[in-house]
Amino acid sequence: MTVSIFGIRHHGSGCSRALVSALEDYNPDLLLVEGPPEGTDAIKYAASPEMRPPVALIVYPEADPKRAAIYPFAAFSPEWVALRYAIAREIPVEFMDLPVANRYGLEDAVEAQRAADELKSAGQESEQEELQDGELVGDSVDASYESEDDEGDDLITSIREDPLGTLARVAGETDPERWEERVIEQASTPGAIFPAFLDAMTELRCALLDAAKNEAKEEEETNDESSAKTEESALGIDLAALTRLARSVARASGGNVGDLEPLREAAMRRAIRAAMKTGAQRIAVVCGAWHAPALDLEADNPKRSALIPKKSRDDALLAKLPKVKTAATWIPWTHSRLDRRTGYGAGVESPAWLAEIWRVSEEAERLDALCNNRAPKQDCARSYAAATTTFLARAARFLRDDKMQAAAANVVDAARFSETLAALRMRSTPNLDDLRDAAVAVLCGGERLLYGSIRERLEIGTELGAIPSDAPATPLAKNIEAERKRLRLKREELPKNLDIDLRQETGREKSRFLRRMAFIDAPWATPRQDERRALGAFRETWTIAWKPEFDVVIVDASKYGATLLEAASNMAVAELDKKQTLADVMELVERALPAELNDDALERVFRRLRNDAAVSSDVNDALEALPALARALRYGSTRGRADSRLAAIFDALFERVILRLKEVCVNLTDDVAETVVAQLAQLVDAIMTLEDSERLDLLLDAFEKVALDDETSKYVVGALTRSLYDRKRWSEQTLADKLAFFIGRATPPNEVASWLQGFLYGQGQTILWLDELWRVFDGWLANLDQDVFIEELPLLRRAFDSFSDAERRSLGQTVASLYAQKSESQGDVVASSWDDPNARALIPILDFILSGKPLDAAHKE
Amino acid sequence: MTKTTASQSKTDVSTSVIRQHAEQEYAEELAAIREEDVYPKPENWLTSPKMTLLYLLGGKTPKGKEISPKYVGDPKLMEMAIATLATDRALLLYGLPGTAKSWVSEHLAAAVSGDSTLLIQGTAGTDESALRYSWNYAQLIANGPTPEALVESPTMRGMRDGKVVRVEELTRVGSDVQDALITILSEKTLPIPELSSEVQAQKGFNIIATANNRDRGVNELSSALARRFNTVVLPPPATLEDEVTIVQRRVEQLGRALQYPVEKPAVEELRRVVTIFRELRNGVTLDGKTKIKQPSGTLSTAEAISVVNNGLACAGYFGSGKLTATDLATSLVGAIVKDPGADVVAWREYRQTIMKNREDWKDLFKACKEIDE
Numbered sequence A: 001m002t003v004s005i006f007g008i009r010h011h012g013s014g015c016s017r018a019l020v021s022a023l024e025d026y027n028p029d030l031l032l033v034e035g036p037p038e039g040t041d042a043i044k045y046a047a048s049p050e051m052r053p054p055v056a057l058i059v060y061p062e063a064d065p066k067r068a069a070i071y072p073f074a075a076f077s078p079e080w081v082a083l084r085y086a087i088a089r090e091i092p093v094e095f096m097d098l099p100v101a102n103r104y105g106l107e108d109a110v111e112a113q114r115a116a117d118e119l120k121s122a123g124q125e126s127e128q129e130e131l132q133d134g135e136l137v138g139d140s141v142d143a144s145y146e147s148e149d150d151e152g153d154d155l156i157t158s159i160r161e162d163p164l165g166t167l168a169r170v171a172g173e174t175d176p177e178r179w180e181e182r183v184i185e186q187a188s189t190p191g192a193i194f195p196a197f198l199d200a201m202t203e204l205r206c207a208l209l210d211a212a213k214n215e216a217k218e219e220e221e222t223n224d225e226s227s228a229k230t231e232e233s234a235l236g237i238d239l240a241a242l243t244r245l246a247r248s249v250a251r252a253s254g255g256n257v258g259d260l261e262p263l264r265e266a267a268m269r270r271a272i273r274a275a276m277k278t279g280a281q282r283i284a285v286v287c288g289a290w291h292a293p294a295l296d297l298e299a300d301n302p303k304r305s306a307l308i309p310k311k312s313r314d315d316a317l318l319a320k321l322p323k324v325k326t327a328a329t330w331i332p333w334t335h336s337r338l339d340r341r342t343g344y345g346a347g348v349e350s351p352a353w354l355a356e357i358w359r360v361s362e363e364a365e366r367l368d369a370l371c372n373n374r375a376p377k378q379d380c381a382r383s384y385a386a387a388t389t390t391f392l393a394r395a396a397r398f399l400r401d402d403k404m405q406a407a408a409a410n411v412v413d414a415a416r417f418s419e420t421l422a423a424l425r426m427r428s429t430p431n432l433d434d435l436r437d438a439a440v441a442v443l444c445g446g447e448r449l450l451y452g453s454i455r456e457r458l459e460i461g462t463e464l465g466a467i468p469s470d471a472p473a474t475p476l477a478k479n480i481e482a483e484r485k486r487l488r489l490k491r492e493e494l495p496k497n498l499d500i501d502l503r504q505e506t507g508r509e510k511s512r513f514l515r516r517m518a519f520i521d522a523p524w525a526t527p528r529q530d531e532r533r534a535l536g537a538f539r540e541t542w543t544i545a546w547k548p549e550f551d552v553v554i555v556d557a558s559k560y561g562a563t564l565l566e567a568a569s570n571m572a573v574a575e576l577d578k579k580q581t582l583a584d585v586m587e588l589v590e591r592a593l594p595a596e597l598n599d600d601a602l603e604r605v606f607r608r609l610r611n612d613a614a615v616s617s618d619v620n621d622a623l624e625a626l627p628a629l630a631r632a633l634r635y636g637s638t639r640g641r642a643d644s645r646l647a648a649i650f651d652a653l654f655e656r657v658i659l660r661l662k663e664v665c666v667n668l669t670d671d672v673a674e675t676v677v678a679q680l681a682q683l684v685d686a687i688m689t690l691e692d693s694e695r696l697d698l699l700l701d702a703f704e705k706v707a708l709d710d711e712t713s714k715y716v717v718g719a720l721t722r723s724l725y726d727r728k729r730w731s732e733q734t735l736a737d738k739l740a741f742f743i744g745r746a747t748p749p750n751e752v753a754s755w756l757q758g759f760l761y762g763q764g765q766t767i768l769w770l771d772e773l774w775r776v777f778d779g780w781l782a783n784l785d786q787d788v789f790i791e792e793l794p795l796l797r798r799a800f801d802s803f804s805d806a807e808r809r810s811l812g813q814t815v816a817s818l819y820a821q822k823s824e825s826q827g828d829v830v831a832s833s834w835d836d837p838n839a840r841a842l843i844p845i846l847d848f849i850l851s852g853k854p855l856d857a858a859h860k861e
Numbered sequence B: 001m002t003k004t005t006a007s008q009s010k011t012d013v014s015t016s017v018i019r020q021h022a023e024q025e026y027a028e029e030l031a032a033i034r035e036e037d038v039y040p041k042p043e044n045w046l047t048s049p050k051m052t053l054l055y056l057l058g059g060k061t062p063k064g065k066e067i068s069p070k071y072v073g074d075p076k077l078m079e080m081a082i083a084t085l086a087t088d089r090a091l092l093l094y095g096l097p098g099t100a101k102s103w104v105s106e107h108l109a110a111a112v113s114g115d116s117t118l119l120i121q122g123t124a125g126t127d128e129s130a131l132r133y134s135w136n137y138a139q140l141i142a143n144g145p146t147p148e149a150l151v152e153s154p155t156m157r158g159m160r161d162g163k164v165v166r167v168e169e170l171t172r173v174g175s176d177v178q179d180a181l182i183t184i185l186s187e188k189t190l191p192i193p194e195l196s197s198e199v200q201a202q203k204g205f206n207i208i209a210t211a212n213n214r215d216r217g218v219n220e221l222s223s224a225l226a227r228r229f230n231t232v233v234l235p236p237p238a239t240l241e242d243e244v245t246i247v248q249r250r251v252e253q254l255g256r257a258l259q260y261p262v263e264k265p266a267v268e269e270l271r272r273v274v275t276i277f278r279e280l281r282n283g284v285t286l287d288g289k290t291k292i293k294q295p296s297g298t299l300s301t302a303e304a305i306s307v308v309n310n311g312l313a314c315a316g317y318f319g320s321g322k323l324t325a326t327d328l329a330t331s332l333v334g335a336i337v338k339d340p341g342a343d344v345v346a347w348r349e350y351r352q353t354i355m356k357n358r359e360d361w362k363d364l365f366k367a368c369k370e371i372d373e
């Protein structure tokens, strides 16, 4: 019986190719793969024709599915290749890692321990301190602890996550993917790389181990280095350099490879030992290259056996591990989530490219043939050369999509150029570097930034996987998937516009579906325009973009219900409990209504709204909630589903505002006044959309009363005056009279300025031509004391802040025309008085107020 | 062809010329490289692409002959430039002023064709005949259109001999004249209708054009022409160290040629000059902590080189024979202050807020201040 270890690089397409050859040669009768044992039962689905990677295996604690551990697989991932191979050959295949159940069990235990410790230590501190900054102390201690070891930890994590990347760096190549391609290209047979990886990894890990053990023996090390023979591994790596690197890392990190590491490897050895007892003759073990030396139970290499503890120790380590209850399932995944840049440690840089060179490889074809029980085909469209041309053609297409010039004829030039470049760089075929450079020089006019703008589409892609419909899934996931298919919504990552016509039944269903998805924390669609305006209309405009994490979210939401309606309704109720203010509750109502949540949920929401409305006697609250309520009412009425509960609450709040409007309008600073004015404007808008003229009258009555009240803040008076004019309650003449009256009583100038600000709130062309009003105002201005005038200038200018240049100009013309009219009607007398130097002196000042030029500049003119 | 043009007479190497062509100045390196060259060469290339790369980037030949680096920066860019010449696409070197476009173009031509003199200097006045051919009118009138009356352009010679032709500042050439290049590049022939003949390009012919970022929009290449070029953008030196190396190397070279009676400048001195250039160019101090007003000039590496060079001349002929802050200050200020308005403000601010506070910059600060006052 033999056991063969195949140490791979996660998601390394080159390793996948090598693995196919190696497995064919070795012809195993049992396969063990690094992965969570909870997933073993789900392996069989990998054989389904419906299964299309990228996919991810998720294993989650049943009590808290959000903590799911995610194991992504791409078509070009060696682990995936191993699974498919085993299925095709009908040999047993199992995941062999430490169960996720134990991992989370341990995590919980550690967390519980930490909490207990904290409690204890908190008890020892003086009470006062604990009250003041108990948490802060805890935080800062943590932080300093972390920063101490950070550098070493980072290093060792990066080595562990991508040990072959480390080899690549030692070999002088910055890019592990390119290195992998090259090494496999150069190996005598692709399968020959695995023994070489194993040796190199043994070297690396033994050196780490040594260094951690004998940290003190620095001297010996220097001796060592001088005598170190420059041995080269089969991979063309200087082993002494590797050893040196390992030592420096071990020194920086204290040899700490993480707590789980020994457990995981013990568990994997346990699985191998168990497999050896099954009677299998040729066992193949596929694991991350890092683990390979620690799993090679049959090693006769003394160095390697130093990494492998006795069975009894492994067993002791694994005995009595705490565990939680877990479940496993497949979910579709995406290439973009395999991107290393998204922070996925085992990620790769260019998933789309790796997928393509894997797809066109002979090994992929052999594996496909094996899986489909047919003979491998020769197909020249499936050649590496075809892949390079496709790459460049796609680059040109994406550039054209962005309206850049990229003639198809140039693709051929670019391909030829990439070959010349590869030859110059001593490669037989262009690799991704050469292709990128060719795309930059030939297609992007030398601009790397331009290439950067298409890189994501080109090298990462938007590939989204699919899983078989019979794979295990929660009832909720199945319900959502069925609905999604029925409504013909595609799971696409790239944001797309979706316009919905609510007059059609499917439109309404789509809208409802998407809104419910938002309630379970899977905001698939976001409104493209301000929804407040859209509500009530028959059109909804959304942007939809699927995220693979939604599948995890759905698993998590499953505990709230078996259907989307149920889960969304229950989650809305849960959310409701966290809401504080009336306005917050109202915001939820606005989302809940169009989502058509179930009666139970709506009833609870309304009850809460009613209670809050009754309990709070605050006018501000009411004012804040009313516009949203009005929109919700209108939403119901346009759909023939007016809700009497809502109308009752609206009436109550509306009445409160009408009766006690004055309360919110007195003693305000200008800033607060502005908020109030904004709310009042919204309220007017809302009532207008309800087309409820009775209520509008009531509201305007209230406005009139408050506007005439002396105590009302002048900013608000200005705004109410404007509103009354806009709604045709007051005529232009009334307006001018009120202003004249207001000014006539020797009102302090700053209040006049406030009034003006309120009056001008929210712009509007209509008031630009109110000749009478501007005449009154102008008269007031002209009579101001010079000092007072200068003092008030900033306020006056602020009033015109929101005016556009065009509006200012046209206001200027209005004022100018006032005098033009005068001079026409009154003849030369006024015309000559207009010539008065004093009058002329006023022009720059008006100009200053309206134009915003600096005053001294204006004076100089 | 009996016509001798200025460039042809230069084949006899005389060491007293102020500036030698690359193939003359580096004749020794090129000879060594060619002798050891075992790599495949495209037809009519004197040096293989692989060894041309060595010539540009510097290093050691297999037999150990030291080759000086010509270009300091990302090797990728030189690989792309050389590979371009080996395909049948033309090469456009593009970038900010003073980023070694002309320099690289000259060395490429020297290595590939052994001749960097097939040169067309692009200006607004460059006409089609500069790219194609013109006539010797005396002969034309006397004998009518004959081969003897034809004055060849560098392009025509490059095509006939299978050599690299250089076009400097391509974007300054008028668009209609640029169009003449399209035919040459796509047809690889130059028709001479007056003689009912044509010149067919031999293998090895290609064009290296340079164009300047700052000239953008002057006569932007038509898309038809742009499509025939591979563009390689040469960036300003990435790091302080790179730029100091470049300046040091060029200054030494020029010093050797010009033979100033002066000691080699200390690296520290160069580092200060380059630091000033980089900080003003990037609008931020090297440590990234302080924002700086940027003057209007490009403040290219080439200008840094000439500042140091002028300084050396000053020191040699009027000074102590050793480069001091005073020798540098005049040309430094001259290089930075191009526009007497805004540049003065930017420069003063830099001097007072940045230079003044650097402990070991006191001498330079004082020298600069004296000039400004």
Ligand SMILES: Nc1ncnc2c1ncn2[C@@H]1O[C@H](COP(=O)(O)OP(=O)(O)OP(=O)(O)O)[C@@H](O)[C@H]1O
Pocket (backbone or CB within 6 Å): B070, B071, B072, B073, B095, B096, B097, B098, B099, B100, B101, B102, B103, B104, B210, B211, B212, B237, B246, B250, B301, B302, B305
């Ligand atoms: N990266 C570099 N490596 C080597 N030398 C450099 C580098 N950058 C600049 N130089 C030097 O700068 C000087 C100026 O270069 P050159 O005249 O070729 O600039 P250019 O890009 O053609 O500028 P312009 O656009 O103004 O024509 C040359 O002497 C060259 O040696």
Ligand SMILES: [Mg+2]
Pocket (backbone or CB within 6 Å): B101, B102, B103, B168, B210
């Ligand atoms: Mg130039």
